[in-house]
Amino acid sequence: MILRGKAFKFGDNISTDHIIPGRWFHLRSNLPELSKHLLEDVVPAFVSRVKPGDFIVAGKNFGLGSSREHAPLVIKMAGVRAILAKSTARIFFRNAINLGLPVLICDTSQIDEGDKLEVDLIKGIIKDCTNGNQLSFGRIPEVMLRILEEGGLVPYIRKYGDFRI
Amino acid sequence: MGKTLAEKILSQKSGGDAHAGDIVIAKVDLAFVQDGTGPLAIRQFEASGFEKVAQPKRTAIFLDHASPSPARELSNDHTLLRNFARKTGALLFEVGEGVCHQLVAESLANPAEVILGADSHTTTAGGLGAFATGMGSTDIAIAMALGKTWLRVPESFKVLVEGHFGKGVYAKDLILHLIGLLGADGATYKSLEFCGETISQMTMSERLTIANMAVEAGAKVGLFPSDEKTREYLITQGRGKRYRPLQPDDDAAYEQTIKIDAAALEPTVAMPHSVDNTALARKLKGTKIQQVFIGTCTNGRLEDLAIAASLLKSRKRHPDTRLIIAPASRKVLQASIEAGYIQTLLEAGALITPPGCAACVGVHQGVLGDGESCLSTANRNFQGRMGNPNSFIYLGSPATAAATAITGEITDPRELL
Numbered sequence: 001m002i003l004r005g006k007a008f009k010f011g012d013n014i015s016t017d018h019i020i021p022g023r024w025f026h027l028r029s030n031l032p033e034l035s036k037h038l039l040e041d042v043v044p045a046f047v048s049r050v051k052p053g054d055f056i057v058a059g060k061n062f063g064l065g066s067s068r069e070h071a072p073l074v075i076k077m078a079g080v081r082a083i084l085a086k087s088t089a090r091i092f093f094r095n096a097i098n099l100g101l102p103v104l105i106c107d108t109s110q111i112d113e114g115d116k117l118e119v120d121l122i123k124g125i126i127k128d129c130t131n132g133n134q135l136s137f138g139r140i141p142e143v144m145l146r147i148l149e150e151g152g153l154v155p156y157i158r159k160y161g162d163f164r165i
Numbered sequence: 166m167g168k169t170l171a172e173k174i175l176s177q178k179s180g181g182d183a184h185a186g187d188i189v190i191a192k193v194d195l196a197f198v199q200d201g202t203g204p205l206a207i208r209q210f211e212a213s214g215f216e217k218v219a220q221p222k223r224t225a226i227f228l229d230h231a232s233p234s235p236a237r238e239l240s241n242d243h244t245l246l247r248n249f250a251r252k253t254g255a256l257l258f259e260v261g262e263g264v265c266h267q268l269v270a271e272s273l274a275n276p277a278e279v280i281l282g283a284d285s286h287t288t289t290a291g292g293l294g295a296f297a298t299g300m301g302s303t304d305i306a307i308a309m310a311l312g313k314t315w316l317r318v319p320e321s322f323k324v325l326v327e328g329h330f331g332k333g334v335y336a337k338d339l340i341l342h343l344i345g346l347l348g349a350d351g352a353t354y355k356s357l358e359f360c361g362e363t364i365s366q367m368t369m370s371e372r373l374t375i376a377n378m379a380v381e382a383g384a385k386v387g388l389f390p391s392d393e394k395t396r397e398y399l400i401t402q403g404r405g406k407r408y409r410p411l412q413p414d415d416d417a418a419y420e421q422t423i424k425i426d427a428a429a430l431e432p433t434v435a436m437p438h439s440v441d442n443t444a445l446a447r448k449l450k451g452t453k454i455q456q457v458f459i460g461t462c463t464n465g466r467l468e469d470l471a472i473a474a475s476l477l478k479s480r481k482r483h484p485d486t487r488l489i490i491a492p493a494s495r496k497v498l499q500a501s502i503e504a505g506y507i508q509t510l511l512e513a514g515a516l517i518t519p520p521g522c523a524a525c526v527g528v529h530q531g532v533l534g535d536g537e538s539c540l541s542t543a544n545r546n547f548q549g550r551m552g553n554p555n556s557f558i559y560l561g562s563p564a565t566a567a568a569t570a571i572t573g574e575i576t577d578p579r580e581l582l
Contacts, residue, residue, distance in 0.1 A: 015547040022552060023528075026528070041548065061350040065285065069205055094301065158213055165189075
């Protein structure tokens with residue numbers, strides 16, 4: 001499967017408090033309202049700028065902090081198809097995969113803001129169509145790949161009823 | 166080859182021979198959610214087609230982040246969680262009972278268990294020798310339903326601590342120092358395993374402080390051996406029978422060893438906006454602080470309030486610095502009333518808020534104003550954490566917090582001892 005979209009660049013250590021600030025805690029059961037505040041303290045009006053299919057391209061340790069799964073959830077709701085980062089925090093990585101949102105670990109310093117990207121999830125290749133670079137990304141563990149293939153942990157469990165490793 | 170604490174626990178819980186890097190399916194001894202992550206967990210639980218939890222008495226729901234609720238949306242979330250507990254028989258901890266991690270330590274966690282919580286600071290129970298780690302709502306929903314989860318067995322870092330803390334230096338200073346050393350992602354995916362003379366002398370309250378913050382270096386767990394101190398703590402909590410000793414093997418393989426001389430440590434503070442941005446408290450003298458917050462799953466226990474009360478006795482908070490105190494649990498609040506700490510703190514000008522997460526999570530009970538700075542005993546100082554992205558959070562020990570409340574600027578507590 002090939003994903004195509006534009007890169008939105010972020011720096012290192014973007015926390016879950018940046019992604020969905022704690023002051024909107026009371027909106028967690030109202031996801032359409034909550035998602036309006038995605039990354040608002042980092043990029044003003046990010047939600048109105050990001051288009052379905054675009055990519056978040058981050059530095060190291062993306063998604064550190066709280067376990068709130070609402071962070072990858074509102075990213076997915078905004079139409080972001082994958083997160084590319086030098087590294088991510090442990091809980092965030094697992095949460096994103098559980099929601100069927102791919103997280104690809106690669107050298108994002110070779111991608112610039114606004115670059116047009118093509119991601120081949122099967123071959124493990126990211127093509128930067130703007131500067132011509134080609135990047136590979138780290139292997140996703142088998143167990144997570146299966147969860148991703150089913151579209152997340154809920155559909156996976158509905159299908160298999162249990163974990164398969 | 167010998168095993169680390171993580172490898173030992175996950176071998177037992179997966180019924181196999183688990184080594185770092187292996188993927189295992191492990192039995193889950195306790196799965197819990199709080200009011201911020203619970204509603205989504207319940208929705209995912211139901212979307213997966215489940216109606217029953219695998220172990221009702223080992224499934225817990227904590228109403229602690231909004232305690233009590235400041236908004237009708239959160240009141241409705243609480244209703245949803247109470248109804249789920251009633252329907253499934255899961256344990257319910259009402260508003261005012263305390264922070265989930267403190268209550269897990271007081272009432273539920275035992276050595277060598279696997280504990281999963283929909284909260285990143287679930288690592289706290291590692292102080293009791295439990296493989297305790299935070300996950301998201303969906304993972305916890307499935308763990309509640311199946312009573313098991315999949316885990317990658319982490320590689321371990323050995324943190325060897327020797328020597329005695331100097332006067333005015335505490336476990337909080339040690340863990341802030343370690344995070345400064347490792348960096349906010351320096352232990353991502355790893356098990357931080359603590360050992361050495363200082364660790365074996367350390368009280369459970371201090372162990373919980375350190376394990377709580379293991380996640381701030383990215384770690385999956387922060388593990389302590391289960392020893393005489395663990396046994397004593399379990400006895401005081403009425404769970405002496407659940408004690409079992411647990412030590413790593415002498416020939417266990419560690420990815421690296423970090424040695425810390427406790428005697429060389431000084432009061433340490435994390436500066437805005439990341440926990441690894443550490444400095445010595447004495448070097449920050451002159452930094453004006455408008456709010457001091459003492460509480461949380463990191464440092465809201467009886468010993469912490471005792472330290473604060475001893476510094477604040479016969480003293481007053483600075484007129485430009487408000488002092489907010491949130492005991493970590495009802496038990497802590499009751500014991501600190503009995504010990505006279507609450508009286509002392511009130512006389513010093515403190516405001517006592519209900520047991521719970523309180524000001525730490527930016528929901529209520531101490532949201533900062535634009536340009537304001539807070540010295541907090543919490544575990545996290547990210548931008549916006551306390552409800553306002555235009556404010557600044559410094560982290561320190563209860564002693565540093567109390568000294569700062571007295572002078573109105575960041576103060577090394579040794580100046581006032």
